[in-house]
Amino acid sequence: MNSNKKDNQGLLEPGPGELIPWDKKKKEYLEITGNEKILEKTWKEIEKIGNRFIWFCLTDS
Amino acid sequence: MPETNLEKIYDQKAKRLITAMRNEKPDRVPLRIYAAEFCAKYVGYSIQEVTHDLEKAFFSIRKCARDFKWDGTLTNPIYVWTGLTETIGLKYFKVPGIDLPPDAGFQYLEPEDEEDAYMHENDYDLLIESPTEFLANIWLPRVSKYFLPPGAKNTFSNNMAWLKGGMAMLHYDYKNIEQAQLMKEDSGTVSSVIGILIAPMDVLANKLRGFKQLCIDVYRRPEKVLAACKALQYHLLQNALYTSDPEKKFPVGLWLHRGNLFSEKIFKEIYWTTLKEIIEELWKNKIQTLWYAEGDWSHWTNYVKTLPEKSIIYHVDKEDIFEVYNKIGEKFCLSGGIPNDMLAFSQPDEIKEFCKKVIKKVAKYGGYILDAGGAIQQDAKIENVRALTEAVFEFGQY
Numbered sequence: 001m002n003s004n005k006k007d008n009q010g011l012l013e014p015g016p017g018e019l020i021p022w023d024k025k026k027k028e029y030l031e032i033t034g035n036e037k038i039l040e041k042t043w044k045e046i047e048k049i050g051n052r053f054i055w056f057c058l059t060d061s
Numbered sequence: 062m063p064e065t066n067l068e069k070i071y072d073q074k075a076k077r078l079i080t081a082m083r084n085e086k087p088d089r090v091p092l093r094i095y096a097a098e099f100c101a102k103y104v105g106y107s108i109q110e111v112t113h114d115l116e117k118a119f120f121s122i123r124k125c126a127r128d129f130k131w132d133g134t135l136t137n138p139i140y141v142w143t144g145l146t147e148t149i150g151l152k153y154f155k156v157p158g159i160d161l162p163p164d165a166g167f168q169y170l171e172p173e174d175e176e177d178a179y180m181h182e183n184d185y186d187l188l189i190e191s192p193t194e195f196l197a198n199i200w201l202p203r204v205s206k207y208f209l210p211p212g213a214k215n216t217f218s219n220n221m222a223w224l225k226g227g228m229a230m231l232h233y234d235y236k237n238i239e240q241a242q243l244m245k246e247d248s249g250t251v252s253s254v255i256g257i258l259i260a261p262m263d264v265l266a267n268k269l270r271g272f273k274q275l276c277i278d279v280y281r282r283p284e285k286v287l288a289a290c291k292a293l294q295y296h297l298l299q300n301a302l303y304t305s306d307p308e309k310k311f312p313v314g315l316w317l318h319r320g321n322l323f324s325e326k327i328f329k330e331i332y333w334t335t336l337k338e339i340i341e342e343l344w345k346n347k348i349q350t351l352w353y354a355e356g357d358w359s360h361w362t363n364y365v366k367t368l369p370e371k372s373i374i375y376h377v378d379k380e381d382i383f384e385v386y387n388k389i390g391e392k393f394c395l396s397g398g399i400p401n402d403m404l405a406f407s408q409p410d411e412i413k414e415f416c417k418k419v420i421k422k423v424a425k426y427g428g429y430i431l432d433a434g435g436a437i438q439q440d441a442k443i444e445n446v447r448a449l450t451e452a453v454f455e456f457g458q459y
Contacts, residue, residue: 013191016299048303053227054196055300057204058268059259061145 019050070249074132078253078430079310082349082374084394086427090420090457092450093133093253093396097436098166100125100138103443108166109158113143115233119240126250129450133253136240138436141167145233149226150206153179153268166438172271179203180269182278185285188269189292200269254351256305256313258343260336261290261297266319275319279327290335298339305348312349312374315340321358333364344372351396354378355435362388378434386423395423396430399449404433404441409448416452424457431457 014021022040026032032039073088080087100121101111111118115137122138125131141154155161155168172178179200180188188195202210207222209215241252259267265286266275278286301313320332340350350373352365357379365375366389374394377385382398389395398419403412416431423429431453437446 011191011194014193016296017303019193019197049231050227051193052300052303053230054193054201055296056230057149057151057201057226058196058264059257059297059300061141061151 014047014051017048017051018044019047019054022047067246067249071245071251074249075251075310078133078251081428081430082312082394084371084392084428086459089459090424090453091132091430092130092453092457093430093432094125094129094131094446094449095135095432095436096122096125096446097138097140098439099437099441099446102439102441103128103446107157107163108439109163111139112141112157112167115142115144115236118142119236119243123240123244123247123250126244127248129446130248130454131250131450133251134244135254136237136244136252139167142233145226145229148229149201149208149222152204152206164439169267172274175274178269178271178274180265182270182274182282185282185289189285189288192292192296204268251311253311254314255311256301256303256348258297258301258313258315258339258350260315260317260320260332261293261339262286262320262332262335263318264293264297265289272319272322276323279323279331283327283331287331287335290331294335294339298342301339301343302346302348305343305346309347312351313343314351314353315373316353317355317358321354321356321361325360328361329364333361337364337368340368340372344369349374352376352393354380359384365389366392368393374430376432382419382423390423390428394428394430397432397434398423399431399433401433401435401437401441404437404445404449407445409442409444409451412445412448413452413455416449417456420452420456427459 012020012024022043025043026036077087077089077091078093081091098108098111101108104121104124106117106121111121118137118139122134122136126134141156143156146154146156153170155170157163157165157167161168175182184195184199187199198211202208205222207218209219244250244252266272270278275286305313320328320336323332343350349371352373353376355378359380362385365373370392374396375385375389376396377398382395386395399412399416403415420429420431431449
């Protein structure tokens with residue numbers, strides 16, 4: 001199975017478990033003065049819950 | 062100590078279920094009942110009460126689990142909970158106490174034609190390009206009274222629906238986890254399905270295009286249907302993994318809907334090929350799938366047979382369970398097969414006799430879990446559901 005992601009301008013194209021992919025989010029920062037991985041981990045944790053809501057509406061209700 | 066006893070009982074029940082699900086022989090045939098509106102009837106609630114009030118829904122199934130000595134069941138008997146569906150204003154359900162009499166079960170509204178469909182025929186490329194964005198930006202605003210598409214003039218209702226919808230889902234998830242613990246503490250009953258999977262093509266048929274429109278699409282634009290199913294595949298796998306049992310003991314529920322209604326060509330080339338890969342990925346992650354085959358799927362047993370041994374539990378609804386057993390019983394655990402019609406119209410001694418026959422033939426070497434064919438509704442007689450329990454205790458010991 002492949003995630004079938006393509007580079008398509010105008011769409012964020014979140015992958016499974018994502019809404020705003022980290023690669024897009026981090027462009028908002030002019031500079032990350034500390035450890036990027038710390039920001040990324042927390043961002044992705046909440047992404048999964050948000051993504052689950054969209055798919056919950058589709059599969060669970 | 063009562064707590065210790067219940068913990069022991071829980072462990073026994075869990076072991077019984079897990080052993081059978083791995084197609085092996087436990088100490089006795091497990092009783093794992095999926096009951097829906099029946100639970101409300103049993104405790105004296107209206108269907109409206111258990112559809113709207115989560116605590117009443119949960120209490121009703123805990124009481125049934127305790128009184129009927131079920132080894133396992135679902136945490137929530139009722140699929141629709143208005144705490145979520147009304148919060149986000151879902152249009153596709155008719156709900157008891159709102160659109161239906163208080164004692165009717167909820168109904169799903171199938172889109173009647175292209176105009177009514179929640180995904181239109183020219184939307185395929187949008188879905189294929191970015192499924193999650195399609196759902197959030199296009200599908201949800203169409204199925205909800207409150208959500209707005211990007212670019213529309215915003216409203217307080219839209220903002221609050223997003224806020225409250227997310228909160229409602231977290232509340233629902235939290236309450237289900239709590240309910241699993243309460244079932245354990247109350248009667249040692251196991252929450253025996255954890256996580257959800259829907260086949261990609263069922264997603265199209267159920268919630269996006271609607272069955273009638275999809276039946277046209279598979280002839281007019283089959284390549285789009287296949288591409289859409291492939292685009293959905295990876296997201297549905299992620300959804301199943303995210304909601305699955307972290308301990309990998311209990312299966313993800315796969316509630317099968319429309320795949321048995323298409324021709325073999327369509328089934329093989331689209332439905333099966335995109336579903337099979339998800340089940341195999343779950344199995345690579347050591348997660349079983351409950352193949353809950355609603356209706357009659359007997360014409361596709363040869364396809365199902367190609368799945369890895371023990372990767373699924375094959376649940377029998379309208380099929381002849383003895384025939385299913387002969388075809389795939391050596392490879393997979395079976396469950397169900399007790400016709401819901403019998404629970405509604407037969408007598409307790411007939412139920413017992415049929416269960417005895419199933420237990421003696423299908424459960425002979427283990428690998429069988431007793432349950433009704435479909436989720437038990439309010440038409441089932443209480444004495445017939447009781448007869449299921451008695452049959453297991455009378456005939457199901459190894």
